[in-house]
Amino acid sequence: MKNRIQNLTLTLISMSLLSVSLSAIETTPVEYKYDNEVGKTLYKKCSACHGDKGQNKALGKSDVIGLISEKELYISLKGYKEGKINKHNMGPLMKGQLITTTDNEMKTLATYISKLQK
Numbered sequence: 001m002k003n004r005i006q007n008l009t010l011t012l013i014s015m016s017l018l019s020v021s022l023s024a025i026e027t028t029p030v031e032y033k034y035d036n037e038v039g040k041t042l043y044k045k046c047s048a049c050h051g052d053k054g055q056n057k058a059l060g061k062s063d064v065i066g067l068i069s070e071k072e073l074y075i076s077l078k079g080y081k082e083g084k085i086n087k088h089n090m091g092p093l094m095k096g097q098l099i100t101t102t103d104n105e106m107k108t109l110a111t112y113i114s115k116l117q118k
């Protein structure tokens with residue numbers, strides 16, 4: 001009987017250790033590192049409307065994104081992707097631009113765009 005309890009205890013301990021290590025895997029974010037070349041590639045399709053230095057009012061509507069701070073750019077991109085921003089009545093168009101863009105790619109874009117006019 002004592003042995004069975006010991007075995008059960010050991011099983012429970014190893015099960016909880018396993019779940020701790022599994023949840024550690026799930027919650028550890030992929031390490032993010034800014035890469036200017038990735039930014040350049042991602043920005044290519046944006047430059048058609050916003051200009052290669054972010055200097056244009058896209059379709060005569062948007063603000064000049066080259067003048068927006070990195071933090072504001074990220075918040076803005078995230079908002080468009082989630083369909084929460086429609087500042088100049090063209091939010092859905094911007095949502096379409098970002099539909100397949102990941103969070104790390106939006107971070108990269110925000111950093112890249114914020115450096116364009118410097």
Ligand code: HEC
Nearest residue numbers: 045046049058059061062063076086087088089090091097
């Ligand atoms: C087809 C033209 C077009 C393309 C391509 C495009 N945009 Fe836009 N963008 C717009 C328009 C129009 C708006 C204004 C949206 C609105 O009504 O809020 C806008 C808004 C923005 C804003 C917010 C500016 C403001 O007024 O606050 C940011 C930031 C932005 N775009 C970044 C990007 C990025 C990054 C890409 C590439 C992934 C991109 N855009 C691609 C047309 C475009």
